[in-house]
Amino acid sequence: MADRVLEERELEIERLTKQLDYMEQELLEKYCDVGKFVLEKVERENREIDQLTDQVIKVKKELIKVKGEIRCPYCYQYNEPESIYCNRCGKKLEKKKLEEEDD
Numbered sequence: 001m002a003d004r005v006l007e008e009r010e011l012e013i014e015r016l017t018k019q020l021d022y023m024e025q026e027l028l029e030k031y032c033d034v035g036k037f038v039l040e041k042v043e044r045e046n047r048e049i050d051q052l053t054d055q056v057i058k059v060k061k062e063l064i065k066v067k068g069e070i071r072c073p074y075c076y077q078y079n080e081p082e083s084i085y086c087n088r089c090g091k092k093l094e095k096k097k098l099e100e101e102d103d
């Protein structure tokens with residue numbers, strides 16, 4: 001009788017251990033799925049942010065060019081085309097140096 005109880009106990013331990021292994025494996029797979037999903041989403045968003053940032057820079061440069069703004073050679077601030085002094089650092093804007101800034 002005692003052997004029978006012991007055997008049943010062993011079987012129950014084995015059954016629970018297998019169930020636990022299975023559930024932990026399933027949990028791990030869920031974590032992997034979420035991680036993969038998040039990483040892919042972040043990568044996609046990053047690419048879109050990079051593209052949008054590039055477009056913003058391009059349009060800003062275009063606007064500066066169309067407005068004829070001049071760049072300070074000392075602090076790189078953009079100034080109105082008719083400016084004589086930089087509106088940030090106050091240094092005199094030299095036409096010769098500013099024209100080299102065209103890129």
Ligand SMILES: [Zn+2]
Nearest residue numbers: 072075086089
């Ligand atoms: Zn300046």
